[in-house]
Every structure is written in structure tokens, then in C-alpha cells.
Amino acid sequence: EAGVTQSPTHLIKTRGQQATLRCSPISGHTSVYWYQQALGLGLQFLLWYDEGEERNRGNFPPRFSGRQFPNYSSELNVNALELEDSALYLCASSLVTEAFFGQGTRLTVV
Amino acid sequence: AQSVAQPEDQVNVAEGNPLTVKCTYSVSGNPYLFWYVQYPNRGLQFLLKYITGDNLVKGSYGFEAEFNKSQTSFHLKKPSALVSDSALYFCAVRRYSGNTPLVFGKGTRLSVIA
Numbered sequence: 001e002a003g004v005t006q007s008p009t010h011l012i013k014t015r016g017q018q019a020t021l022r023c024s025p026i027s028g029h030t031s032v033y034w035y036q037q038a039l040g041l042g043l044q045f046l047l048w049y050d051e052g053e054e055r056n057r058g059n060f061p062p063r064f065s066g067r068q069f070p071n072y073s074s075e076l077n078v079n080a081l082e083l084e085d086s087a088l089y090l091c092a093s094s095l096v097t098e099a100f101f102g103q104g105t106r107l108t109v110v
Numbered sequence: 111a112q113s114v115a116q117p118e119d120q121v122n123v124a125e126g127n128p129l130t131v132k133c134t135y136s137v138s139g140n141p142y143l144f145w146y147v148q149y150p151n152r153g154l155q156f157l158l159k160y161i162t163g164d165n166l167v168k169g170s171y172g173f174e175a176e177f178n179k180s181q182t183s184f185h186l187k188k189p190s191a192l193v194s195d196s197a198l199y200f201c202a203v204r205r206y207s208g209n210t211p212l213v214f215g216k217g218t219r220l221s222v223i224a
Contacts, residue, residue: 004153006153033211033212042200042214043200043214045212045213056211088151090153092212097142097159097161098144098159099156099212100156101153101154101155101156102153104153
């Protein structure tokens with residue numbers, strides 16, 4: 001069974017640009033979570049989608065947004081990139097209790 | 111609001127010795143508790159969970175964790191540490207019900223010395 005897959009693995013963007021990160025959940029999982037892991041800050045919750053709806057949102061500005069598609073895959077968009085957005089972005093999927101994580105997208109803003 | 115505290119940034123242990131990584135939590139209502147491990151430049155791997163039932167739960171790679179409701183703790187343990195256990199460990203909690211996501215602690219770096 002395929003795990004959670006994220007693309008791209010690495011992404012380099014210039015300050016002010018937009019970044020789009022993608023996530024495919026484990027087959028049958030309807031919930032997708034996005035987390036930001038910046039150096040020294042642990043995992044910060046960004047967004048939670050379930051059955052196509054946004055269920056919860058972390059303490060991030062509106063330029064962080066996303067969506068979940070009918071096949072439960074998800075997209076995270078970050079507009080007007082800032083240097084401090086450089087981080088590992090992790091996607092996780094869940095059916096009931098535990099969440100399973102992808103390998104992450106390393107976003108570097110220069 | 112939910113929160114997790116991992117009081118130790120770093121834990122060092124000799125290979126073959128028992129290890130403990132500490133975690134305390136705060137949540138209204140009954141908790142779901144989890145431990146994850148992260149190797150360098152990788153995502154998080156699920157180790158074990160507590161949902162209900164026995165306070166001692168067993169997970170992957172010989173790890174176990176003990177749920178203590180009165181102390182609101184969920185410490186990760188392993189009887190005999192391996193060098194390959196060296197990694198970053200995260201404790202996480204979510205509320206039993208409601209639209210609440212997993213909330214993670216800041217992580218504890220475990221270093222097992224040969």
C-alpha cells in the first residue's frame with residue numbers, strides 16, 4: 001500500500017513569489033493535515049481538510065491557504081513568500097485516529 | 111486548548127541501557143496520545159498510540175509508552191537502547207472528539223552512544 005506522497009521534494013522560490021505544494025493521502029483516508037516544521041520550532045499546525053472541507057486552521061496568516069480535491073488529495077498554497085517561510089512542509093493523512101506522514105517538501109525562499 | 115510539553119531537548123543514553131523520553135499533555139476531555147520518530151530530512155514515522163484500555167501500550171521497534179492520567183503524562187520507554195534509535199522524537203495529543211488536529215510537542219533529540 002502506498003504511503004502519503006508529497007511533491008515536489010524540494011522547492012526554491014524567490015521572496016514575493018507563490019509556492020504550491022501537493023499531497024496525496026493513503027488510499028481510503030479522507031483527512032489531510034498540513035504542518036510547517038521550521039528550524040528549532042517543532043511542528044506547527046497549518047490546515048486540516050476532511051471530506052473536502054476545511055475543518056481547522058492554525059495560527060498562520062491568510063496567505064497560507066489550501067484545498068482538498070474530490071479524490072482527497074490536497075494542495076497547499078503560500079502567497080507572497082517571505083524568507084521565514086523557509087521550512088519543511090509536512091502533509092499527513094488520517095482515517096480515524098493516528099496520522100501518517102509524507103516525506104515532506106523542503107521549501108527554500110531566497 | 112491542547113498542548114504538549116517535552117521537557118528535555120536532548121536525552122543521551124548508552125547503548126544497551128533503558129531509555130525514557132518524557133511527555134506531559136493538557137487537553138479537555140479524554141485524550142488520544144501518540145509518539146512519532148523523525149530521522150534526518152525525513153517525515154515522521156508513527157510509533158505507537160494510546161486510545162483507551164491498558165495504560166501500557168506497545169509499539170514499533172520495541173518501544174512502549176505508559177499513560178498516566180493523574181500525572182497527565184505519556185512517557186516513551188525502551189528497555190535496551192540501540193544506536194539506530196538516535197533520532198528526534200515527538201509526542202502528540204488530540205482531543206477524543208471534535209474538530210481538533212494533532213498538536214505536537216517541540217521534540218526531544220535522543221542520542222544513543224555506543
